[in-house]
Amino acid sequence: xxxxxxxxxxxxxxxxxxxxxxxxxxxxxxxxxxxxxxxxxxxxxxxxxxxxxxxxxxxxxxxxxxxxxxxxxxxxxxxxxxxxxxxxxxxxxxxxxxxxxxxxxxxxxxxxxxxxxxxxxxxxxxxxxxxxxxxxxxxxxxxxxxxxxxxxxxxxxxxxxxxxxxxxxxxxxxxxxxxxxxxxxxxxxxxxxxxxxxxxxxxxxxxxxxxxxxxxxxxxxxxxxxxxxxxxxxxxxxxxxxxxxxxxxxxxxxxxxxxxxxxxxxxxxxxxxxxxxxxxxxxxxxxxxxxxxxxxxxxxxxxxxxxxxxxxxxxxxxxxxxxxxxxxxxxxxxxxxxxxxxxxxxxxxxxxxxxxxxxxxxxxxxxxxxxxxxxxxxxxxxxxxxxxxxxxxxxxxxxxxxxxxxxxxxxxxxxxxxxxxxxxxxxxxxxxxxxxxxxxxxxxxxxxxxxxxxxxxxxxxxxxxxxxxxxxxxxxxxxxxxxxxxxxxxxxxxxx
Amino acid sequence: xxxxxxxxxxxxxxxxxxxxxxxxxxxxxxxxxxxxxxxxxxxxxxxxxxxxxxxxxxxxxxxxxxxxxxxxxxxxxxxxxxxxxxxxxxxxxxxxxxxxxxxxxxxxxxxxxxxxxxxxxxxxxxxxxxxxxxxxxxxxxxxxxxxxxxxxxxxxxxxxxxxxxxxxxxxxxxxxxxxxxxxxxxxxxxxxxxxxxxxxxxxxxxxxxxxxxxxxxxxxxxxxxxxxxxxxxxxxxxxxxxxxxxxxxxxxxxxxxxxxxxxxxxxxxxxxxxxxxxxxxxxxxxxxxxxxxxxxxxxxxxxxxxxxxxxxxxxxxxxxxxxxxxxxxxxx
Numbered sequence: 001x002x003x004x005x006x007x008x009x010x011x012x013x014x015x016x017x018x019x020x021x022x023x024x025x026x027x028x029x030x031x032x033x034x035x036x037x038x039x040x041x042x043x044x045x046x047x048x049x050x051x052x053x054x055x056x057x058x059x060x061x062x063x064x065x066x067x068x069x070x071x072x073x074x075x076x077x078x079x080x081x082x083x084x085x086x087x088x089x090x091x092x093x094x095x096x097x098x099x100x101x102x103x104x105x106x107x108x109x110x111x112x113x114x115x116x117x118x119x120x121x122x123x124x125x126x127x128x129x130x131x132x133x134x135x136x137x138x139x140x141x142x143x144x145x146x147x148x149x150x151x152x153x154x155x156x157x158x159x160x161x162x163x164x165x166x167x168x169x170x171x172x173x174x175x176x177x178x179x180x181x182x183x184x185x186x187x188x189x190x191x192x193x194x195x196x197x198x199x200x201x202x203x204x205x206x207x208x209x210x211x212x213x214x215x216x217x218x219x220x221x222x223x224x225x226x227x228x229x230x231x232x233x234x235x236x237x238x239x240x241x242x243x244x245x246x247x248x249x250x251x252x253x254x255x256x257x258x259x260x261x262x263x264x265x266x267x268x269x270x271x272x273x274x275x276x277x278x279x280x281x282x283x284x285x286x287x288x289x290x291x292x293x294x295x296x297x298x299x300x301x302x303x304x305x306x307x308x309x310x311x312x313x314x315x316x317x318x319x320x321x322x323x324x325x326x327x328x329x330x331x332x333x334x335x336x337x338x339x340x341x342x343x344x345x346x347x348x349x350x351x352x353x354x355x356x357x358x359x360x361x362x363x364x365x366x367x368x369x370x371x372x373x374x375x376x377x378x379x380x381x382x383x384x385x386x387x388x389x390x391x392x393x394x395x396x397x398x399x400x401x402x403x404x405x406x407x408x409x410x411x412x413x414x415x416x417x418x419x420x421x422x423x424x425x426x427x428x429x430x431x432x433x434x435x436x437x438x439x440x441x442x443x444x445x446x447x448x449x450x451x452x453x454x455x456x457x458x459x460x461x462x463x464x465x466x467x468x469x470x471x472x473x474x475x476x477x478x479x480x481x482x483x484x485x486x487x488x489x490x491x492x493x494x495x496x
Numbered sequence: 497x498x499x500x501x502x503x504x505x506x507x508x509x510x511x512x513x514x515x516x517x518x519x520x521x522x523x524x525x526x527x528x529x530x531x532x533x534x535x536x537x538x539x540x541x542x543x544x545x546x547x548x549x550x551x552x553x554x555x556x557x558x559x560x561x562x563x564x565x566x567x568x569x570x571x572x573x574x575x576x577x578x579x580x581x582x583x584x585x586x587x588x589x590x591x592x593x594x595x596x597x598x599x600x601x602x603x604x605x606x607x608x609x610x611x612x613x614x615x616x617x618x619x620x621x622x623x624x625x626x627x628x629x630x631x632x633x634x635x636x637x638x639x640x641x642x643x644x645x646x647x648x649x650x651x652x653x654x655x656x657x658x659x660x661x662x663x664x665x666x667x668x669x670x671x672x673x674x675x676x677x678x679x680x681x682x683x684x685x686x687x688x689x690x691x692x693x694x695x696x697x698x699x700x701x702x703x704x705x706x707x708x709x710x711x712x713x714x715x716x717x718x719x720x721x722x723x724x725x726x727x728x729x730x731x732x733x734x735x736x737x738x739x740x741x742x743x744x745x746x747x748x749x750x751x752x753x754x755x756x757x758x759x760x761x762x763x764x765x766x767x768x769x770x771x772x773x774x775x776x777x778x779x780x781x782x783x784x785x786x787x788x789x790x791x792x793x794x795x796x797x798x799x800x801x802x803x804x805x806x807x808x809x810x811x812x813x814x815x816x817x818x819x820x821x822x823x824x825x826x827x828x
Contacts, residue, residue, distance in 0.1 A: 075813035082667040458653045
């Protein structure tokens with residue numbers, strides 16, 4: 001599931017020239033880049049428009065005339081001095097501070113058919129940096145990430161297959177049956193009695209919805225995470241994604257489901273890395289195994305309603321770069337690693353052949369690709385770890401075990417129909433939930449603020465904490481400060 | 497100061513003193529020949545020089561000024577010990593001069609005539625005064641820098657007022673340095689620099705029966721001619737805020753005595769000194785360094801006037817550059 005994170009990354013490089021009548025930048029005191037985007041949904045495309053708002057405060061440079069020579073070549077030049085105070089300002093002015101305000105326009109258009117899934121679209125600014133080229137010239141270097149969109153051509157292939165498969169199954173089986181299976185699976189996992197009343201069903205729905213949110217839109221957690229942790233998040237992710245990917249493919253390749261699931265359940269829970277494993281196998285391996293066993297898998301037949309967004313997946317794979325991305329002339333569209341496509345391309349092959357050799361070959365590839373993705377998709381999984389409690393880990397693990405048993409049974413008996421139904425039921429429920437959640441949260445958009453503060457000479461952590469009304473410990477934690485000693489010019493990230 | 501026997505002095509002037517009233521810079525004598533002012537000159541050479549330019553100015557046709565009354569021996573002054581004593585008429589009906597544009601023009605003319613008269617005399621070499629000014633400017637500049645360093649070392653961590661005042665020292669020093677360097681500008685010919693009184697103030701002007709009257713200049717403090725013009729124009733602009741009057745004054749001046757580029761350079765060098773700000777900042781810094789609280793109102797006031805002065809500086813600089821650019825544009 002972590003592989004399905006949709007994160008569009010754009011490098012933003014903007015040079016800002018202050019008007020000549022403005023005082024030049026002497027010392028930057030504060031700089032903030034806030035995304036202010038709006039998501040417009042059309043029939044044919046999704047448009048992310050708006051701007052990045054740059055706010056800043058700086059202490060103006062004083063000796064402008066001296067620095068530009070001023071000279072005594074002509075008397076007019078000689079009579080040009082650094083002002084004692086900003087032009088036009090009246091009255092006392094003790095802390096002369098100038099402000100920067102700048103808008104970086106943004107317009108990203110993505111054809112709708114390229115989008116596998118739209119979650120809560122939000123924009124975050126990551127790795128924000130600046131360079132003062134001249135007193136009137138400021139170079140902004142940031143990375144804008146649009147999260148909540150899963151591009152079908154890069155991440156969703158397995159899911160797409162699954163849904164296609166699931167629809168096949170649904171054609172074969174009545175909807176109630178699928179629901180029933182879903183509930184059975186959930187019961188096994190959660191260890192609660194079969195829901196009999198409407199409230200119980202609703203409760204179950206709510207639970208599933210929560211689970212769905214976590215799985216389908218793991219990036220949604222990134223907002224807080226990015227603000228709090230900026231770049232460091234990736235440190236946590238590498239093992240997380242890698243682990244999940246490895247287990248995932250091991251299961252596919254060798255069918256040693258029991259072993260791998262036991263590994264999951266036995267895995268110590270103190271590391272963030274292991275956390276996604278706790279819930280990932282609960283759904284995905286089941287889906288995958290269903291896919292392999294399904295006789296109609298390779299046909300890619302589409303259901304009129306649910307399958308249409310997956311219908312042109314192969315076409316997208318052929319020209320994955322074509323998604324329209326227009327961002328202020330000079331932003332390079334920087335998709336999440338293209339390498340994953342290979343993985344997706346492999347998936348149908350594997351599915352069709354159901355050959356262990358081919359899958360075994362795909363395994364290391366998958367591992368590699370997971371590593372490529374790490375930098376981008378890592379944060380959510382780390383964040384999710386915060387949300388997982390012991391109960392959920394055990395319940396997920398127990399569910400995983402039971403499903404593994406099911407899988408074993410299915411394999412031993414070679415009767416794929418039941419297990420296939422189980423597997424397909426789960427995604428269909430998930431999809432239903434997805435629709436539900438997207439209905440509720442459809443237009444919701446969020447933005448993450450990354451505020452940074454440039455430490456001035458003699459500023460202390462106490463001062464900063466007072467200024468932003470934050471506890472010192474929070475700043476220390478977020479910035480991973482080894483000591484409370486600050487150095488002039490140091491950049492502190494201020495959580496919002 | 498030696499005790500002056502007024503009766504003895506007055507005997508030289510054939511006047512009988514009825515009453516003596518000490519004023520700011522002179523003694524007002526009520527005599528049988530009318531009210532007189534008795535001025536004591538600590539420097540006899542300056543007195544002689546003053547006498548010379550007054551007479552020359554009168555000969556040029558401007559009689560609205562205080563001329564030294566001659567003694568019984570036809571001498572314009574009395575030497576008593578190391579000091580010189582002069583007697584002038586005391587003008588009772590002196591009206592304050594309202595600075596209008598036309599009077600500014602007249603003033604400019606008179607000041608130019610006065611300068612011409614002064615530079616005809618070789619009694620006091622101008623170059624010495626210019627060197628004095630340069631040295632003084634450099635000393636002040638160095639003092640400001642050391643003050644800035646010590647202030648920064650002490651109050652760099654401060655916020656608010658103290659930090660603000662510290663930040664003022666940078667542009668302040670820049671101006672002082674610029675002023676000092678302009679005083680030493682190569683374009684200035686030291687031999688062409690002449691002496692005048694250091695301060696030409698609004699008080700030096702008055703109207704007697706509707707006619708312009710120049711008074712004062714009994715103090716021995718001297719400097720180069722451009723300094724008194726700079727000071728006067730500065731005061732005039734701060735009082736009136738009217739650049740047209742400045743232009744009128746300079747027009748009048750240049751009608752009598754053309755101003756060279758070097759003259760303008762010197763004039764601006766004197767005018768560019770942020771005297772008020774420096775004084776107020778220095779006072780503030782000294783108080784604060786002594787651990788006392790100090791108000792910044794004075795600095796605020798000085799900053800306001802400096803903003804106006806900056807406009808004047810640029811205006812005069814433009815005026816100084818104009819003839820140069822015109823000559824450049826002239827067709828061959």
